[in-house]
Every structure is written in structure tokens, then in C-alpha cells.
Amino acid sequence: xxAIAPGPRGHFLLGNLPDLRTRPAAFLAESQxxxxxxVRFSFGGKIAHLVSSPxxxxxxxxxxxxxxxxxxxGVQKLKAILGEGLLTSDGDFWLRQRRIAQPAFHKERxxxxxxLIDRHAEALCARWRASxxxxxxxxxxxxxxxxxxxxxxxxxxxxxxxxxxxxxxxxLDEILHVQDARFTRALPLPxxxxxxxxxxxxxxxxxxxxVCWRMIRARRASSSGGNDLLAMLMDARDPETGQGMTDxxxxxxxxxxxxxxxxxxxNALSYALALLGTHPEEQEALALSASSDFPHGxxxxxxxxxxxxxxxxxxxxxxxxxxxxxxxxxxxxxxIDGFAIPQHSFVFxxxxxxxxxxxxxxxxxxxxxxxxATPPTDRFAYFPFSGGPRQCIGIGFAEMEMxxxxxxxxxxxxxxxxxxxxxxxxxxxxxxxTEISLRLEERVAASR
Ligand code: HEM
Numbered sequence: 001x002x003a004i005a006p007g008p009r010g011h012f013l014l015g016n017l018p019d020l021r022t023r024p025a026a027f028l029a030e031s032q033x034x035x036x037x038x039v040r041f042s043f044g045g046k047i048a049h050l051v052s053s054p055x056x057x058x059x060x061x062x063x064x065x066x067x068x069x070x071x072x073x074g075v076q077k078l079k080a081i082l083g084e085g086l087l088t089s090d091g092d093f094w095l096r097q098r099r100i101a102q103p104a105f106h107k108e109r110x111x112x113x114x115x116l117i118d119r120h121a122e123a124l125c126a127r128w129r130a131s132x133x134x135x136x137x138x139x140x141x142x143x144x145x146x147x148x149x150x151x152x153x154x155x156x157x158x159x160x161x162x163x164x165x166x167x168x169x170x171x172l173d174e175i176l177h178v179q180d181a182r183f184t185r186a187l188p189l190p191x192x193x194x195x196x197x198x199x200x201x202x203x204x205x206x207x208x209x210x211v212c213w214r215m216i217r218a219r220r221a222s223s224s225g226g227n228d229l230l231a232m233l234m235d236a237r238d239p240e241t242g243q244g245m246t247d248x249x250x251x252x253x254x255x256x257x258x259x260x261x262x263x264x265x266x267n268a269l270s271y272a273l274a275l276l277g278t279h280p281e282e283q284e285a286l287a288l289s290a291s292s293d294f295p296h297g298x299x300x301x302x303x304x305x306x307x308x309x310x311x312x313x314x315x316x317x318x319x320x321x322x323x324x325x326x327x328x329x330x331x332x333x334x335x336i337d338g339f340a341i342p343q344h345s346f347v348f349x350x351x352x353x354x355x356x357x358x359x360x361x362x363x364x365x366x367x368x369x370x371x372x373a374t375p376p377t378d379r380f381a382y383f384p385f386s387g388g389p390r391q392c393i394g395i396g397f398a399e400m401e402m403x404x405x406x407x408x409x410x411x412x413x414x415x416x417x418x419x420x421x422x423x424x425x426x427x428x429x430x431x432x433x434t435e436i437s438l439r440l441e442e443r444v445a446a447s448r
Pocket of ligand 1: 086087088098152256257260261262264265268321322323324326327384385386389390391392393394395397398
């Protein structure tokens with residue numbers, strides 16, 4: 001018979017909820033360190049396990065993935081924003097939507113986005129040159145959010161959303177804040193109550209929806225169908241009924257891809273800039289390689305598979321994985337690493353915890369891009385994009401974008417962070433708790 005996994009004692013009524021609510025990232029990491037790779041928690045009568053061995057994670061995400069649904073409280077709450085989009089749906093519906101969207105992320109299709117990424121990255125560098133010239137610091141997180149939003153809007157939906165960046169950023173902040181409060185509250189507050197929190201949430205959601213509906217309506221109204229993801233979603237037909245997506249389904253996919261396609265990438269880039277801004281030796285090494293490998297300037301095509309930037313991005317994603325925690329629920333009883341996992345309980349998998357385990361990553365808290373000169377020992381010791389059938393659909397897009405932007409910045413500027421690497425704000429995604437102010441100095445202007 002499978003054993004009951006060990007775990008921390010909690011509050012007599014609320015179990016481990018107060019710790020998870022107030023300090024989730026630290027609490028999960030400490031629990032793994034104290035109790036091992038399968039830790040049992042209780043949350044007001046519900047059982048959950050944190051699984052942190054590569055073998056256990058492979059089991060949940062890949063080998064026995066069919067037994068694990070996304071029917072968890074976190075995903076249910078996300079549905080209030082994302083509806084039944086790719087990230088939150090399950091089963092046959094999810095599979096059909098994934099098959100429709102997948103071709104938009106194929107290699108050949110990604111290559112068509114390179115010019116626009118180059119264009120927007122260059123525009124950022126031009127603005128940063130002006131800031132460097134008058135010794136003004138730049139706010140990296142705000143800048144990266146606007147940049148990645150603009151890129152995803154144009155690449156996937158053929159829309160110019162640059163002017164909407166501040167509205168979307170504010171709406172997302174608000175939504176994540178309220179979601180977090182809702183997720184961790186012991187007694188749920190009905191969402192229909194007209195209290196301040198619910199009203200703020202509704203306003204923020206309406207602002208985000210408005211941007212997405214505008215993109216959909218503009219396309220419906222235009223005579224050219226376009227050749228992007230939005231066109232694919234609009235043209236898709238159910239093989240059995242021959243029907244296309246309803247406007248609401250379309251809206252769910254657009255909001256999902258719009259949100260998951262920029263916020264994660266912006267957080268990852270922000271931490272990479274902060275880490276390089278506090279590790280001048282790594283920054284110089286990257287800049288030196290960039291100027292010798294790309295004497296005439298960096299392009300997205302050249303940076304995509306460029307090893308030095310890949311190592312920096314991988315190491316940043318190891319230390320600060322934006323998708324830091326995700327949950328599943330087993331349809332049937334299961335056993336993981338010898339421990340009983342009851343049906344309909346919850347299983348947590350945390351890249352934040354696993355990427356910082358000393359047994360897998362010696363000197364785990366140090367920023368050492370060189371460690372990625374050799375691939376990780378186990379596929380599931382490193383999974384910033386998850387794995388198995390529900391692996392991130394946007395990996396190629398995100399890598400291409402991050403590599404291009406970071407290589408270009410590294411070649412153009414020398415920068416210092418004004419403070420230490422910011423602490424994490426672990427909400428649905430892992431965000432920097434404070435803004436990242438960078439002081440820039442332009443490298444040799446002639447080498448642009
Ligand atoms: C550094 C950037 C990114 C990171 C770290 C990241 C991480 C992740 C993770 C961990 C998941 C799995 C979540 C779960 O299983 O609960 C995921 C799923 C997903 N990601 Fe990403 N992502 C990134 C960029 C992107 C981009 C650029 C797009 C789209 C343009 C995107 C779209 C999605 C979608 C649609 C899903 C759901 C896939 C499915 O279940 O079929 N992501 N991402």
C-alpha cells in the first residue's frame with residue numbers, strides 16, 4: 001500500500017492555507033527542503049501534494065498526464081478572465097483548440113515575425129539611447145511589458161496595441177491583485193457582491209476585454225483576412241459540425257494568448273536585465289561575444305539560436321521562472337514516488353522550488369549562465385515552460401523574442417541596476433515586486 005506523504009502541520013481549521021496565502025514561494029521551498037519531494041498539505045479540508053522530483057513531475061505532466069486535469073481552484077478563478085481558452089480548458093475541447101492554434105507557432109511561421117521583433121527592439125534601443133544620453137534611468141519592467149505587448153499584438157493579431165500598453169498593464173495589475181486575494185481567502189467573497197474589490201475587478205476585466213474585442217471587430221470589418229493566428233482561429237471549422245468558433249470562444253482564445261503571450265516574457269526579460277545589471281562580469285562577457293559574433297549588428301534571425309544569450313536566458317528562467325507554480329487534479333487515485341495521491345485532490349508542481357534544489361543545481365542561488373553549457377541532467381529538473389502535452393505553446397516565440405531583445409540591448413549598452421535584483425511577487429505569475437531601474441551607458445555608437 002502506498003504511504004501517506006509527510007507535511008507541515010497547519011492551523012487546526014485552515015490547515016496550511018495561511019502560509020500559502022502570505023508567503024507562498026518561501027513556504028513551498030521550505031516544505032520541500034524539510035519534508036522531501038512529495039509533501040502533503042491540507043487547505044480547509046482539501047488535500048494537496050507538492051511534487052518536486054523530476055520522476056514525479058514527469059509522471060504528472062507527461063507519462064500519466066491523461067489522469068490529471070486542470071480542474072483546480074486557481075484555474076477556475078483564472079476562467080473569470082480567460083474563459084475557456086487554451087490555458088484553462090481541458091479534454092477534447094482543449095485538444096481541438098490546441099490543434100487549431102499550433103500551426104501559428106510552427107518554425108516557418110515564427111520566422112515571419114523576425115522583422116517585426118527587430119523593428120520594435122530597435123525602436124526600444126533608440127529610446128534608451130536618448131535616456132542614456134541625458135543620464136536618465138529606465139524602468140525595465142514597465143518597458144518590457146509595453147514592448148512584449150506590442151510585439152504579441154502585432155505578430156499574433158495584426159493589431160497595433162502600443163497605445164493600449166498602459167491600460168493593459170494597469171488592468172493586469174488590478175486583476176492579478178484581486179485574483180490573488182480571492183485565491184488565498186479562506187472564506188470566499190461572492191463575486192456578484194457590489195463591493196469595491198469586485199467592482200475593481202470588473203472594471204479591469206472590461207478594459208482588457210475592450211482591447212481584445214477591438215482587435216476581433218477590426219478584423220471582422222476589414223476586407224483582408226490576414227495571415228496570422230487570429231485569421232486561423234476565425235477560419236477554423238469543427239470537423240464534425242463544420243461550425244466556426246463563436247465570438248465568445250474567439251474572445252477567450254484572444255485574451256488568453258494576449259495575456260500569456262506578453263506578461264511572462266516581460267517578467268523573464270526584466271529579471272534577465274536585473275541579473276545582468278548586478279553581474280557586470282556576465283554582462284561584459286555577453287557584450288564581448290555579441291560584438292565579435294555580430295560585428296555589423298544583431299538581428300533576430302542571428303540571435304535566435306545564439307548560444308551565449310541562450311545560456312543567460314535559461315539561467316534567468318531557472319532562477320525566476322514566470323510560470324513558477326501550476327496545479328493539477330487527478331481523476332483517479334494515483335501513486336507518486338511511493339506516496340498515495342487521492343483522486344480529486346490537488347498536485348502542485350513548482351519550477352521555483354525545483355530549479356533551486358541544491359541536489360539538482362549546485363550553488364543553486366548563484367547566477368551562473370555557464371552551467372547551461374551542458375544540458376540539465378534530467379528533462380524535468382528544468383521546466384520553465386512546463387512539459388508534456390500541456391507544455392507552453394509559445395516557447396519558440398518567447399525564446400526568439402527574448403534572445404533578440406537581450407542580444408540587441410547587450411550589444412548596445414552597458415547598464416547597472418540601481419538596486420539589488422528585486423524580490424519576487426509570486427502571484428499567478430512570478431513578477432518583480434519592485435520596478436527595476438537601470439542606468440544605461442551607450443557602448444561604442446559606431447558599432448550599432
Ligand atoms: C518566458 C515566457 C513564457 C513562459 C515562462 C511560459 C510558461 C508557460 C507555462 C509554465 C505553461 C504551462 C502552464 C500550466 O500547465 O498550467 C504555459 C502555457 C501556455 N503558454 Fe506560455 N510561457 C511563456 C510565453 C508564452 C508565449 C509567448 C505565448 C503565446 C504567444 C504563451 C502561451 C501559452 C499558452 C496558450 C499556454 C497554454 C497551453 C496549453 O495548455 O495548451 N506563452 N506557458
